[in-house]
Amino acid sequence: MSGVTNSRLDRLLANLGYGSRKEVQAIIAGGDVVLDGAPIRRIDAKVPLTPDLPTRLLIEGRPVDPPPPLTLILHKPLGAVCSHREPGRSVYELFPRRWRARQPVLSSVGRLDGDTSGLLLFTDDGGLLHRIISPKKHVAKRYHVTLARPLEGHEGALFAEGTLMLDGEEKPLAPAILEPLGANLAWLTITEGRYHQVRRMFAAVGNHVEALHRDRVGGFDLPADLEPGRYRIIGESELAAVFSAPATT
Ligand code: URA
Numbered sequence: 571m572s573g574v575t576n577s578r579l580d581r582l583l584a585n586l587g588y589g590s591r592k593e594v595q596a597i598i599a600g601g602d603v604v605l606d607g608a609p610i611r612r613i614d615a616k617v618p619l620t621p622d623l624p625t626r627l628l629i630e631g632r633p634v635d636p637p638p639p640l641t642l643i644l645h646k647p648l649g650a651v652c653s654h655r656e657p658g659r660s661v662y663e664l665f666p667r668r669w670r671a672r673q674p675v676l677s678s679v680g681r682l683d684g685d686t687s688g689l690l691l692f693t694d695d696g697g698l699l700h701r702i703i704s705p706k707k708h709v710a711k712r713y714h715v716t717l718a719r720p721l722e723g724h725e726g727a728l729f730a731e732g733t734l735m736l737d738g739e740e741k742p743l744a745p746a747i748l749e750p751l752g753a754n755l756a757w758l759t760i761t762e763g764r765y766h767q768v769r770r771m772f773a774a775v776g777n778h779v780e781a782l783h784r785d786r787v788g789g790f791d792l793p794a795d796l797e798p799g800r801y802r803i804i805g806e807s808e809l810a811a812v813f814s815a816p817a818t819t
Pocket residue numbers: 681682683684686765766767768769770782
């Protein structure tokens with residue numbers, strides 16, 4: 571048994587966002603879909619959903635989009651928002667337009683605030699998403715924090731205790747690791763993803779976060795050559811790094 575999943579060609583293209591079932595059937599009938607060098611005109615042709623599919627299947631002369639499961643890393647720029655409900659430019663606008671029609675849906679793995687930059691993963695694999703964001707999995711997220719006021723020196727011990735209660739919450743935060751880098755600069759590593767968590771942690775100790783940037787999730791670092799606003803698809807080894815990291819740096 572090969573273990574490779576096949577999909578009907580018209581269903582695959584519709585699920586990748588190339589158009590409605592009718593629209594993609596017209597593209598196929600026009601001879602604009604080429605597999606391994608030969609046009610395929612049968613809408614019910616079975617196509618193997620392997621990661622190398624974009625090297626084998628061309629749509630109107632271009633490599634087909636990657637089939638599921640698709641996982642990406644985005645260097646989220648400042649100002650882009652993760653939620654469809656927030657005003658502002660959505661992070662999804664940084665991807666090709668047709669990706670918004672993909673099935674299964676591509677979602678961000680957790681969220682970053684509009685005024686936070688850095689490493690943001692996206693996936694269409696619900697199980698993977700859950701494994702990364704679940705607090706039980708203890709996947710560490712590291713933030714570079716710029717503060718309005720100097721650290722006082724007691725914050726690290728308090729964050730590490732696992733007793734800090736944020737306003738309006740009923741459960742204390744899990745222990746977090748603070749590594750001062752200067753009077754107003756620090757790394758903060760947390761394993762949860764509560765709403766505005768880092769900003770609220772510093773507000774709880776009378777400080778204010780001026781700038782926030784995430785550079786690491788698990789053992790996976792934001793690649794130095796990935797500019798803000800750029801994304802790339804990640805494979806098995808980078809995904810393994812997400813789960814391989816210790817909670818400390
Ligand atoms: N904590 C915050 O306060 N904001 C983010 O974007 C991420 C973590």
